[in-house]
Amino acid sequence: MDRPIERRGRLTPKRIVLGLGLLAGLLGAMMLYSSLKRWLRSEISIDFSKVRVGSTSRGDLVRAVSVQGRTVAAFHPTLFSPSPGIVHIGTRAGEVVAKGQPLGHVISPELENRLKQERSLLHSLAAELERQRIQAKQARLANQQNIGLLTMQLEAARRAKVRAEKSKTLGILTAVEYEKSQDDVKILSLRLEGACKNAGLESESLAFEVTERRSQLTRQKLVIEDLERQVEALTIRSPVAGLVSRVHIEDREAVGRNASLFTVVDLSDFEVEIAVAENYADEIAPGVEALLSFGGLEYRGKVRSISPEVEGSLVKGIVTFAEKAPAGLKQNQRISTRLILETRADVLKVPRGPFLESGGGHRVYVVENQMAVLRSIEVGAQSISEVEIVSGLDLGEQIIVSDTGRFKGAKRVFLRQ
Numbered sequence: 001m002d003r004p005i006e007r008r009g010r011l012t013p014k015r016i017v018l019g020l021g022l023l024a025g026l027l028g029a030m031m032l033y034s035s036l037k038r039w040l041r042s043e044i045s046i047d048f049s050k051v052r053v054g055s056t057s058r059g060d061l062v063r064a065v066s067v068q069g070r071t072v073a074a075f076h077p078t079l080f081s082p083s084p085g086i087v088h089i090g091t092r093a094g095e096v097v098a099k100g101q102p103l104g105h106v107i108s109p110e111l112e113n114r115l116k117q118e119r120s121l122l123h124s125l126a127a128e129l130e131r132q133r134i135q136a137k138q139a140r141l142a143n144q145q146n147i148g149l150l151t152m153q154l155e156a157a158r159r160a161k162v163r164a165e166k167s168k169t170l171g172i173l174t175a176v177e178y179e180k181s182q183d184d185v186k187i188l189s190l191r192l193e194g195a196c197k198n199a200g201l202e203s204e205s206l207a208f209e210v211t212e213r214r215s216q217l218t219r220q221k222l223v224i225e226d227l228e229r230q231v232e233a234l235t236i237r238s239p240v241a242g243l244v245s246r247v248h249i250e251d252r253e254a255v256g257r258n259a260s261l262f263t264v265v266d267l268s269d270f271e272v273e274i275a276v277a278e279n280y281a282d283e284i285a286p287g288v289e290a291l292l293s294f295g296g297l298e299y300r301g302k303v304r305s306i307s308p309e310v311e312g313s314l315v316k317g318i319v320t321f322a323e324k325a326p327a328g329l330k331q332n333q334r335i336s337t338r339l340i341l342e343t344r345a346d347v348l349k350v351p352r353g354p355f356l357e358s359g360g361g362h363r364v365y366v367v368e369n370q371m372a373v374l375r376s377i378e379v380g381a382q383s384i385s386e387v388e389i390v391s392g393l394d395l396g397e398q399i400i401v402s403d404t405g406r407f408k409g410a411k412r413v414f415l416r417q
Contacts, residue, residue: 045414052402054351069272073265136206143199154188353401372413
């Protein structure tokens with residue numbers, strides 16, 4: 001039987017399928033050759049999904065340390081007994097109190113009796129001062145009378161002397177009587193002069209006595225004021241509006257001077273007590289900025305003080321809020337804190353990862369065309385999440401930031417897709 005013969009050179013469906021297959025095979029061979037070539041050039045191969053890659057970028061790097069803190073009242077005074085006695089408690093732990101509100105009272109019979117005695121002494125000194133004033137008035141009056149009498153006697157003697165001079169001129173007075181009149185005038189003059197001086201001295205003495213009695217009275221008033229202050233202090237009052245956090249004694253308990261009675265916390269102002277690892281202690285000083293996280297928000301603060309003592313590999317410090325503390329804080333509440341140790345602007349950086357420890361901080365694997373190529377670098381400052389690259393990398397390059405210990409120091413590692 002006759003059958004049709006295919007014409008050569010004509011594109012048939014079979015040839016088209018065969019051609020496409022050959023072309024796909026050629027492309028696959030080329031890609032396989034490229035991968036095979038990279039694989040042959042590498043020392044080991046690693047599954048790409050087993051590593052974590054990060055890119056270099058430029059920006060600000062904030063070097064900080066995260067610590068856990070707890071809120072403490074900035075002002076939490078402990079009140080002490082001002083005198084020995086029996087304490088009557090008028091509050092309980094956990095009670096909210098106002099400023100000046102009585103918390104308890106110390107019964108001190110000794111102090112109260114002393115106050116009564118000193119008040120009695122004050123009345124005695126006041127009476128003595130009044131008596132001294134009366135004596136001074138009486139003495140001044142007696143001196144005035146004596147001086148007035150002597151003045152009159154001197155004037156009479158002077159008139160007698162004038163009459164004696166006239167009588168002597170007329171020859172009716174003897175010389176003896178005349179001389180006596182002169183002597184009387186001189187004697188009375190001296191007595192008057194002495195009385196005036198004596199009156200002045202006695203007046204000064206009496207004024208000094210009155211001043212001394214007044215000073216004693218003033219000193220006694222000061223003693224009583226101090227005792228009244230001590231008696232008033234027997235009523236223990238809250239120095240702030242806040243909360244009674246602790247009562248140190250029992251009701252009707254006998255206490256000595258300076259015994260702890262109550263502790264009150266001021267809930268209007270809080271600080272954060274932090275504990276920092278000792279390897280960061282040298283970099284933290286008063287004034288270091290801090291960020292405090294509470295209620296999903298961050299609040300600015302600063303380190304107020306840092307302890308010079310290490311306890312259990314930790315150093316304690318106090319962080320204060322830059323502005324008013326947020327509402328809702330409670331005593332001993334945990335709060336996350338970040339201490340800003342350093343801020344570097346516009347630096348080349350990469351995400352932080354285990355590669356730092358694997359490469360000793362001097363080597364890193366750079367991703368290039370499915371290959372991880374070992375390269376030397378120099379790192380600078382390190383934050384919690386980022387590392388500064390001083391040299392060895394360019395902007396936009398990708399590096400392996402996961403642990404590279406399994407690369408075993410190979411210079412080139414093939415990254416299987």
